[in-house]
Each structure stands twice: as C-alpha cells, then as structure tokens.
Amino acid sequence: RKEVEQDPGPFNVPEGATVAFNCTYSNSASQSFFWYRQDCRKEPKLLMSVYSSGNEDGRFTAQLNRASQYISLLIRDSKLSDSATYLCVVNEGLNDMRFGAGTRLTVKP
Amino acid sequence: ETGVTQTPRHLVMGMTNKKSLKCEQHLGHNAMYWYKQSAKKPLELMFVYSLEERVENNSVPSRFSPECPNSSHLFLHLHTLQPEDSALYLCASSQDPSGARYNEQFFGPGTRLTVL
Numbered sequence: 115r116k117e118v119e120q121d122p123g124p125f126n127v128p129e130g131a132t133v134a135f136n137c138t139y140s141n142s143a144s145q146s147f148f149w150y151r152q153d154c155r156k157e158p159k160l161l162m163s164v165y166s167s168g169n170e171d172g173r174f175t176a177q178l179n180r181a182s183q184y185i186s187l188l189i190r191d192s193k194l195s196d197s198a199t200y201l202c203v204v205n206e207g208l209n210d211m212r213f214g215a216g217t218r219l220t221v222k223p
Numbered sequence: 224e225t226g227v228t229q230t231p232r233h234l235v236m237g238m239t240n241k242k243s244l245k246c247e248q249h250l251g252h253n254a255m256y257w258y259k260q261s262a263k264k265p266l267e268l269m270f271v272y273s274l275e276e277r278v279e280n281n282s283v284p285s286r287f288s289p290e291c292p293n294s295s296h297l298f299l300h301l302h303t304l305q306p307e308d309s310a311l312y313l314c315a316s317s318q319d320p321s322g323a324r325y326n327e328q329f330f331g332p333g334t335r336l337t338v339l
Contacts, residue, residue: 122263163327205326211256211328214265
C-alpha cells in the first residue's frame with residue numbers, strides 16, 4: 115500500500131468551477147500535512163499547511179480528518195492559473211516528509 | 224524570488240563522468256534535503272542534513288555522495304551514474320524540525336540531469 119495516495123487525475127474543469135482533491139495516508143502517527151503546487155518543469159511550491167481544525171486561504175480550503183486518515187483540498191472559482199499538479203505531503207517524523215504522486219488539474223476557458 | 228538556488232539547472236553527463244550539483248539557501252534554515260523526482264513518480268527523499276549532520280540516507284547508491292560544508296550549502300557529488308539516474312534533482316531547506324510541528328520545506332528550481 116502506498117504511504118500517501120492521491121488520485122492522479124487529470125481533473126479537467128471549466129473556469130469558475132469548484133474542484134476537490136483527496137489524499138489518504140497510511141501512518142496514523144503522521145504529524146503535519148501540507149499541500150504543494152507544482153507547475154510543469156518547475157519545483158514544488160508550498161500552497162498551504164493543513165491544520166487540525168481546517169483552514170482557508172482565499173479560494174483554497176484544506177481539511178484534515180485524522181480518524182479516516184485523509185486530507186482534502188477544495189478550490190473554489192477555479193482560475194486558468196490554477197492549472198498545475200497538486201502534491202499532498204505528510205510529515206511522518208522529524209525529517210520524514212512523504213509526498214504523493216500528485217493530482218493534475220487543468221482549468222479550461 | 225526563491226530563497227533556494229541550484230546550479231546547474233541542466234546537466235548532461237556520460238556514465239564515466241564525475242560532476243557535482245550545488246544548492247544554496249538564503250533563508251536562514253538549518254536543515255537541507257536532496258530529492259529525486261522521476262517522471263510520474265512521487266518525490267523520493269535521498270538525503271537529509273540537519274545542523275550540518277547527515278541524519279538520513281534512504282538507501283541511496285554510493286554513486287551519489289552528499290556534502291554539507293555549512294548550513295547554507297549542500298552538494299551532491301555524482302560519479303559513474305546510470306541512465307536510470309536521469310531525473311530532476313531537487314534541493315530543499317527548512318528550519319530544524321526538532322520541536323517544530325509545521326516545518327514547511329522550500330524547494331530550489333532543481334537540476335534536470337540526463338545520463339547518457
């Protein structure tokens with residue numbers, strides 16, 4: 115079983131749509147969680163950390179469900195510039211960051 | 224724009240060559256990381272340095288040799304690589320995660336390596 119699992123997509127949505135990604139993790143002792151965004155042929159960039167109570171940053175909302183061991187990312191009012199691969203990242207220990215393979219999103223006009 | 228720089232950005236080398244990748248961070252962090260990213264695969268953690276001490280080596284072949292002379296610089300020395308080592312090599316840095324719950328990592332732009 116993969117340690118951090120994501121639906122690879124691709125998700126193709128029109129501008130203005132709402133889209134949600136889920137990510138499951140296998141280690142119940144995981145300590146912290148993040149969403150990163152990676153554009154084609156570029157490095158991953160931190161989108162947001164995921165807090166236990168859930169958190170929102172503009173059009174982006176992240177949720178954590180420890181009981182079911184998944185995190186989610188909701189993007190409202192999608193923009194063309196949101197097209198990218200979204201990486202789920204789970205911190206299992208001091209230096210042990212585990213990355214999902216990513217979910218590819220394409221927002222179309 | 225990024226606080227983490229990497230050179231070179233692109234590298235083509237033969238299997239008998241020796242080359243080095245360089246990473247420098249300007250964020251005042253004291254943990255640095257090397258990752259390998261192959262097509263359609265998750266990032267693979269290769270090495271971790273915290274306070275200039277190597278704390279993780281994820282069963283990486285000895286043809287990859289890291290060096291961390293200080294908390295701002297990290298090198299990856301390459302020798303007798305194989306074609307399957309062709310990938311994007313990413314450097315990242317963070318605050319020493321001891322006691323830190325949310326130790327976000329910040330990535331450099333990567334070196335795209337091709338081994339012929």
